[in-house]
Structures are given as C-alpha cells and as structure tokens.
Amino acid sequence: MAAGENLHFNRILFQYDLVPLRMDPLGNVIKVETANGTFALKQKKLTDRQIRHLHKAYSLAGRLIIDAVGPLPSKYGDLVVRGEENSYYLMPWFEETVPDSDLSERYRHLFVRSAQLHRQTLQEEKDASDLFATAAQMVGARQIEWERFLNRAEHRVYPSPFEQCILSFTADGLNNMQRAFAYFSKGQEKNEDGSGKKLRRALCHGRLSPLHLLIEGEKSFLCNFEESEEDFFIIETAALFEQASVMLSPAGESWNRLLHSYFSECPLNEEESEFLFHLLLCPKAPLDLIGEYEENRGHSEQWYTKRWMRLSRAYTEMTGQLQQLLDQKKKKEEEAKKEEEQVKNE
Amino acid sequence: MNDNLQILFSALQANYHFRQLKVIKEQPMIVETERGLKKIRVWNDERLLRRHVSWRMKLINDRFFVDRMYVTQSGNPFIRLGRFAVTCHDAPLERATLSGNEPIWAETVSTLVAKSRDSVNNHEKSTVIRQHAESIFEQYRQTGLFSGSTGKLAAACYPSVRERAEQADSLRSRHSRRSESVILPDTFSLGDSRSLLDTLFIEFGQKAPVNGYRGLARFFLDGFRESGEESVRSFFLCLKEKGVPDRETADLVRAEWFDPSEWFWLVDSLSNASEDSQRDQDLQAFKTVWDHKTRLIGLFDSVFSQPV
Structure with missing residues (x-):
C-alpha cells in the first residue's frame, strides 16, 4: 500500500484506538492485524439509507435476535466512518474455512x-x-x-x-x-x-x-x-x-x-x-x-x-x-x- | 489518591474499559491509559455538554480530527457522576504549525466556516467602536494621561485608530442583520491545535461557543506571526481555491483586524502607573500587533482582491 493510503487507513483505525501492525488489501476489504486482534476494514460507498439499514441490523444482532456479523462501533460511537468519497466500517476478521468456489x-x-x-x-x-x-x-x-x-x-x-x-x-x-x-x-x-x-x-x-x-x-x-x-x-x-x-x-x-x-x-x-x-x-x-x-x-x-x-x-x-x-x-x-x-x- | 479521584477513576474504568489509568496532568486532566493519552473533562452544565456533542457531530469528516467524546460501553457520550458529567477525549501532544500544513489548514478552516455555524440573536450595534475610541481619547486627553512618551505616541496614533474603528464599524454594519454566524470555541487558536497522523486535531474544549470571526482573525494573525508572510500567502491561496471566505466572512474577519483593540489595550496600560520598562514592552507589543495587522490586511486584500 502507498504511504499516503496507509496514513489514511491509520487515521480511520485511530477512531477505533487501533494501531495496525500489518494491512493487506483483499478486494474491498482490508485485513488489519493489530496487537488487539485481526479485523476486516471494509471500504465502500454508502448512502444514508444504507447506513440506516446497517444500524438496524446491528441493533438486532446486538439483541441476539439475529446471528449476524455487523460493524463494530468506533470509540466515538460511529458504526460507519464516513469519508468524502468512501465510507468505512470495521468487522471482526474470520478465517474462512469454505472457499468461495464451494x-x-x-x-x-x-x-x-x-x-x-x-x-x-x-x-x-x-x-x-x-x-x-x-x-x-x-x-x-x-x-x-x-x-x-x-x-x-x-x-x-x-x-x-x-x-x-x-x-x-x-x-x-x-x-x-x-x-x-x-x-x-x-x-x-x-x-x-x-x-x-x-x-x-x-x-x-x-x-x-x-x-x-x-x-x-x-x-x-x-x-x-x-x-x-x-x-x-x-x-x-x-x-x-x-x-x-x-x-x-x-x-x-x-x-x-x-x-x-x-x-x-x-x-x-x-x-x-x-x-x-x-x-x-x-x-x-x-x-x-x-x-x-x-x-x-x-x-x-x-x-x-x-x-x-x-x-x-x-x-x-x-x-x-x-x-x-x-x-x-x-x-x-x-x-x-x-x-x-x-x-x-x- | 483522594476519594473524588478514586470515584472518577473507577467510573472511567467501568465505562470506557480502561485497564490502566495514571494522571499525567491535572488541569485539564490528562491520563495515561493502555490505549494512549486521554483528556478527561468534567462538566457541570449538561445543556452545554449536549450542545458541544451535537456541535462536534456536525463537523465529522475524514480530513481532520475534532476532540469528539468517546462513547461509554452503553453508547453514551458522557458519564454522569452526581451532578457532574465526565467526558473522555483524545489528547495528542504534538503542536500543529501553519507552515508546511497550509493545504490541510485551508480545508479545516473552510469546513469550519461552512459547518460550524449557529443562529445569532444578539443585534450588534454598528458604530460602537468609533464612539468608544472617541470617548476614550477625550477622557484621556482631559485627564492628561497622554503626557509621557508612550502617551504621546498613543495620542499621535489616534487619527489612524479612529479611521480603523470606522472601517471596522462599517464592515460590521453591512452584516448586522445576518441570521447565522460562524461559531468557534473561545479558546480556538493555532497554539492549541495539535498535529495527529499527518493531519490536524482541533480542540473544541468545553467553553460556550462564541462569535467565530474573532477566533479566525486571531488565528490568521498568529499564523502570520509564527510562520511568516509566505506561509500565510500560500494558505490564503489554498483558501481562495476553495472559494473561502465568502463576502460576509471576509468582511467580518477584516473588521476584527481593523478593530484597534491593541490601541485600547495600550491606553489602558497608560493609566496603570507602571515602570518604564513595562511601558516600553507594552508599546513594543502595540507596534508589533499594529504592524502585523497592517501587513496582514494588505496581504489578504492582495490575494482576495477585496476593495478596501
């Protein structure tokens, strides 16, 4: 990753109090390894409506009504970190055991x-x-x-x-x-x-x-x-x-x-x-x-x-x-x- | 550790999941945690706190940081402790300079001008400054306070002071009917801004927001003093690219520069009988500010081609 881009992601991760030890871009997800664990940082254009839907799903998952992986809130309480072009959210990293092709x-x-x-x-x-x-x-x-x-x-x-x-x-x-x-x-x-x-x-x-x-x-x-x-x-x-x-x-x-x-x-x-x-x-x-x-x-x-x-x-x-x-x-x-x-x- | 601190610490640990806490500084309180330095603020006015929370919400962006409140485990932006509320913020240490950071400062200032706004309800009176200058001048002349060397110089400056006061009044009167105003914390200054991950970190603190044009004018002046004319010029050019400031903001910031507050301050120091060396210092300070303001107005007008 280029230095400028790295810095940009560091700034986003700062909002979660995370310091990346390693970052690997995998499609539109960045695998972030930190001293506190491994996370997936998702980068995507999101509309207000989509963010509202994420909030809804997050609250349902939080109340254990559905079994889903949603965004983790930042230290300021944002589920989605909004940028001018893209928005970002952080999820726990899963080491998938079934390949996409199966x-x-x-x-x-x-x-x-x-x-x-x-x-x-x-x-x-x-x-x-x-x-x-x-x-x-x-x-x-x-x-x-x-x-x-x-x-x-x-x-x-x-x-x-x-x-x-x-x-x-x-x-x-x-x-x-x-x-x-x-x-x-x-x-x-x-x-x-x-x-x-x-x-x-x-x-x-x-x-x-x-x-x-x-x-x-x-x-x-x-x-x-x-x-x-x-x-x-x-x-x-x-x-x-x-x-x-x-x-x-x-x-x-x-x-x-x-x-x-x-x-x-x-x-x-x-x-x-x-x-x-x-x-x-x-x-x-x-x-x-x-x-x-x-x-x-x-x-x-x-x-x-x-x-x-x-x-x-x-x-x-x-x-x-x-x-x-x-x-x-x-x-x-x-x-x-x-x-x-x-x-x-x- | 006293009891109050003990209570505060256990509340911080329970609500923000800090494992280690150590006080580094008392006022404002900075604590060291396993997740870095944090600033702890205690509020006794919850309405003001809520206003600060929503003020910061309006300024969320991915270019620069503001000192937003951390949320507690239950998602609240503060902890209630008796009749107080406690908030937790980031506490970066490195000071931000203007020179070398002109583009990001320009982005920050243009965002503040566009978004840090609130309705104003106080009707500003025009021509107030000129009248004030006139009455002060008369009063001091009659009491013979313009006698010493400093006094003579202050009196000699009076015609220019009056002229500047008039300009400030006229610029302000153009916008006295505006419904909205840029608001900034009273403490907003270059010196209080921090550098973090190659961008800026702006402190909004916990004072009630005030008219932001004074803060902006002071910020430009600080930049001029610290980083020099060239840096401010390149900063102005970056601002101009973004179409900032608009006419109203430009007028009101210029009015702050025209406002001869340094002269009022100087004549005020005349009446407090002090030593010669102190007077020399006051005079020197007056001259420097006057000179910087003159040059800054010139620079501002040359970049933004504003008619005087």
Whole structure:
C-alpha cells in the first residue's frame, strides 16, 4: 500500500484506538492485524439509507435476535466512518474455512441462515394485495416477452437449434405462466369487506448471496446488511431459490436437502407456500438468456443451447422437488385433519 | 489518591474499559491509559455538554480530527457522576504549525466556516467602536494621561485608530442583520491545535461557543506571526481555491483586524502607573500587533482582491 493510503487507513483505525501492525488489501476489504486482534476494514460507498439499514441490523444482532456479523462501533460511537468519497466500517476478521468456489457448501449455510433471519424477525401478517398485483404484472410482462420471442421464432423457415430447443419447451412454459398469472390475479382481488390476502413480513437481507456469508468451521454468519429492509420475505425466499437453482444445477439430491433445511428453519403457511410456488413457475433466468441471445449473441449457438438445457433442467428439478414437498406437506396436513375429526367423532 | 479521584477513576474504568489509568496532568486532566493519552473533562452544565456533542457531530469528516467524546460501553457520550458529567477525549501532544500544513489548514478552516455555524440573536450595534475610541481619547486627553512618551505616541496614533474603528464599524454594519454566524470555541487558536497522523486535531474544549470571526482573525494573525508572510500567502491561496471566505466572512474577519483593540489595550496600560520598562514592552507589543495587522490586511486584500 502507498504511504499516503496507509496514513489514511491509520487515521480511520485511530477512531477505533487501533494501531495496525500489518494491512493487506483483499478486494474491498482490508485485513488489519493489530496487537488487539485481526479485523476486516471494509471500504465502500454508502448512502444514508444504507447506513440506516446497517444500524438496524446491528441493533438486532446486538439483541441476539439475529446471528449476524455487523460493524463494530468506533470509540466515538460511529458504526460507519464516513469519508468524502468512501465510507468505512470495521468487522471482526474470520478465517474462512469454505472457499468461495464451494458453492454447494456455501448455499447449505446460506439456506439455513436466511431462513433463520426470516423466522427470527417475523412480523404480523399484512395485506399483500398490492404484492399480488405487482406479481401478476410481472408475470404478465414475462409472458408477453415469451410470446414475442415465440412469434419471431415460429415464423422463421429454419429456426436455429437454440430456438428449436425453446419451442419444444414452450407448451409447458406458457402453461405454467398462465397458472401463475391466474393465481396472482385472483390474489389481488379484495373481499367484500375490503380486506385482501395477507402475507407475513420479516427482515429481508436484500442481497442474499453465497459470498455475503462468513463461514468458519460449522459457524456461519450473514454479513453485508446494507440493503436489509423489512418486506414480505417470501419474495426474498423465491429469489434465493431461483438463484440457487441456477447456480447449483444440477443439484439433484442436495436440492431436496436445501429446501428441507429452509422449511424446517422457517415453516411457511399455506398462502406463502402457494405464493412461492407460483412465483417460481416463472423464472427470470431463461428470459435473460433469450434476451442475451437476441441482442448480443456473444457466444456460440452451442453455448446457448447448452445453457438453455442446463437452465431448463434446473428449473424442472426445482419446481418438481418443491411441488413434491408441498404435496407431501398437504397430505400430512390432510391426514392430521382426518385423524382429528376421527378423534372428535369417537 | 483522594476519594473524588478514586470515584472518577473507577467510573472511567467501568465505562470506557480502561485497564490502566495514571494522571499525567491535572488541569485539564490528562491520563495515561493502555490505549494512549486521554483528556478527561468534567462538566457541570449538561445543556452545554449536549450542545458541544451535537456541535462536534456536525463537523465529522475524514480530513481532520475534532476532540469528539468517546462513547461509554452503553453508547453514551458522557458519564454522569452526581451532578457532574465526565467526558473522555483524545489528547495528542504534538503542536500543529501553519507552515508546511497550509493545504490541510485551508480545508479545516473552510469546513469550519461552512459547518460550524449557529443562529445569532444578539443585534450588534454598528458604530460602537468609533464612539468608544472617541470617548476614550477625550477622557484621556482631559485627564492628561497622554503626557509621557508612550502617551504621546498613543495620542499621535489616534487619527489612524479612529479611521480603523470606522472601517471596522462599517464592515460590521453591512452584516448586522445576518441570521447565522460562524461559531468557534473561545479558546480556538493555532497554539492549541495539535498535529495527529499527518493531519490536524482541533480542540473544541468545553467553553460556550462564541462569535467565530474573532477566533479566525486571531488565528490568521498568529499564523502570520509564527510562520511568516509566505506561509500565510500560500494558505490564503489554498483558501481562495476553495472559494473561502465568502463576502460576509471576509468582511467580518477584516473588521476584527481593523478593530484597534491593541490601541485600547495600550491606553489602558497608560493609566496603570507602571515602570518604564513595562511601558516600553507594552508599546513594543502595540507596534508589533499594529504592524502585523497592517501587513496582514494588505496581504489578504492582495490575494482576495477585496476593495478596501
């Protein structure tokens, strides 16, 4: 590090009464070794809003409501040291035991941690008809995108192999979208008394990713809470499932375990399960691939075809497993109900 | 160790987690800890303390340090001890000079001018200084205090003094209706500023904030005396790059220089019958300040091209 830069960091560390013995920049984090221990100094542009979110997460972690690694306060009580260009915060250093590349292990921890985060910060149910409306709108828009593409592809005398691949998938895809659209449209309707469907809210991390997690042995902690905010958490769950399905494909058995680990930490009610399932019926990744194919085509035809196959496999795998799981759950509930009734009748 | 100190020490240890504490200096209290030297301040006015806390909050930046309060384990900026409050601050020792630090001083001063502000409610009276000079002059002339050699010189200076007083009044009257003013601690001075990690450490202390233009004028004058004309020129040039000072600040700082306070001080010393050597010293001090102010105003005007 240059001398001037060093001095700059020394000034920031002075606010924690720390004198660095050694500083190693690792990406946007600086590993700082001091006589009082090792720390990670994070350098980032932060807005007032993001700083507020960090404060919220810090106070929740401080009250042991969530298990997270947040910033350490400076001796003046600031969680974030604000500079003209960048802001800084200090965290304890974790010697990570799982490499960034070991995605399946990282997702295993992430599913448990995010489920715990949602579960621990659960709020009461709130009217979600606006959310249903937004979801319906989103599905509608995706449907239109699909149809446009199909329209173009179908009218070609010789569709490309990639286009052929998609055409063979169309019937199922569009069918699923229809289902989802019908579900969300119905959900946005309000009852006669003006009340609509309700979903639970919770603190959402905002940037769940296998890299925003520190893992040391069996211990793991969520970090990077800048975008955390209270919201209908099912949206974040769906995004996490979709992300994992794309990143881990083919996940096979482990996928089933992932879903189980989430649901056992954060059991969903019926409405949430339905919402999640229908949201996952219309994934975004295939559309992004189609868009990329049509606009840029930066790779070979074969690359796109392979990618498509992988995505569609991952997608079928996920929705299949999820459906199975939800069916099992329903069955169990029904059986439980029957038993209850029998007990009553007797 | 007396009881009070014992109580203070155990409060400091409990609230700031200091393991070792040793008094190095009594007034203001500086203690040595395993985390370096710390300044301990005792407050008996909590409202003033809270005002100081929020004043420092406004000035948080990553270019220079201010003597912010440490927070206790529970996150409070002070400890309550009976009817007193106790705060803990950094206590760097190395003095900061102007020469060699002109750019960072310029940044600091421009931040202070921009952010260290508060509303003013006292209506300053214009023409006060000129009237004061006139009445003092008349009074001393009638009592014959302008008789000795020093007295004669003081009397000979009177027309210039009156002229300067008039200028100071006119500059101030232009801004007498302002709603906001730069505020600084009464103790703000070059001598009390410290150097820390290649930047500045400004002490806000614990006195009530006062009109900051006087502090700024005194600071410039101290810099001129200590570091010389060239250093002040380069400091002014750095300030000018940042668009500081604005018209109001420039006028009010110049008014402080025009204000012939050194003359009042000199005539005041005439009436206190003292030895000749003392009078010579007073006279010398007057001449030096007068001369420095004249040269500083000239330098300021040449850099900022202000019409007189």
